[in-house]
Amino acid sequence: MTYLTVAELMTRDPIKVNPETNLLECAKEMIKKRVGSLLLVKDNKLVGFISRRDILWALIKKSKEDLETIKAIDISPKKIATIKPTATLKETMSKMKKFKFRKLPVIQNGELVGLITTKDILNFNPQFYPEIEEFNKIKEEEIKIKRIKQLKNKVYEGVCEECGNHDFLAKTHGMLICNSCRSLK
Numbered sequence: 160m161t162y163l164t165v166a167e168l169m170t171r172d173p174i175k176v177n178p179e180t181n182l183l184e185c186a187k188e189m190i191k192k193r194v195g196s197l198l199l200v201k202d203n204k205l206v207g208f209i210s211r212r213d214i215l216w217a218l219i220k221k222s223k224e225d226l227e228t229i230k231a232i233d234i235s236p237k238k239i240a241t242i243k244p245t246a247t248l249k250e251t252m253s254k255m256k257k258f259k260f261r262k263l264p265v266i267q268n269g270e271l272v273g274l275i276t277t278k279d280i281l282n283f284n285p286q287f288y289p290e291i292e293e294f295n296k297i298k299e300e301e302i303k304i305k306r307i308k309q310l311k312n313k314v315y316e317g318v319c320e321e322c323g324n325h326d327f328l329a330k331t332h333g334m335l336i337c338n339s340c341r342s343l344k
Contacts, residue, residue, distance in 0.1 A: 165251055166244035168283050169265050169273035175200040178207055178232035183223075185231050186214050198264055198271060199231050205264050205271045207235030241266045242275065251275055260300055 174192045176185060178199040185197055190212055193265040199207030209231045217234055218226060242251055242263045253261060255277065315328045319337040326337035 161281075163248045164244065165242055165246045165248070165265055165275050166273075168248070168279045169244065169275040171273045173198055173264075173274035174269075175271070176231060177201065178230065178235070180231050181227050182209075182214050182217055182229045182231060182234070183226040185209055186211075186226070189214075192245050196279060197231070198274065199235055200271055203242065204275045205239065205266060208239050208264065209235050215248065239264065243267060244272055248280060252280065 172303050174188065174194050174199040176188060178201055180188075180199075188197060189195065193246075196208060196210040198205060200210060213234050214226070217229055217290055221229065240254065240258045240260055240263060242254055242265055244265050244267050251263065255261065262274060262276045264271055265275055265330075277288060315330075315335055316326075317328055318325055319328060320334045321340040323338045324337055324339075326338055326339075328335040329341065
């Protein structure tokens, strides 16, 4: 597999939109084309990348009406990982794992020439599936760790497991205890 290059497997005509397109139009385009992301291209130069997750985030923070006023480029990440068409699949998989991306825009001489996805690679060579599955597990574990860290700081109301008083409780050493019992430890 080291002899195969990105150019041989990439999608040559990825779905792209103008960076000034509003989020509502981007969402409609994603649904129409059945894709989860769009490349923001101006004069055949990649200037951004927007995913359905970005649109959902904006929808939660703003109203549906605001989606018509927010431009795709406004919420696009400023730095985008890309790859050259001459890169091998091994290099591509390594870069995808490093940045935890499932898609990489393919750039040659500063211009967008395609898009390579894990699906493109798996369709051609299913032997990479265990590697991609490992990548997904790592990503899932990172999300779990983040959730656990958030729970550590969570305050509950109830009966202290140490003294039995009803109070505001925090988890300490696996137990829900009140502030006065926490200060004794």
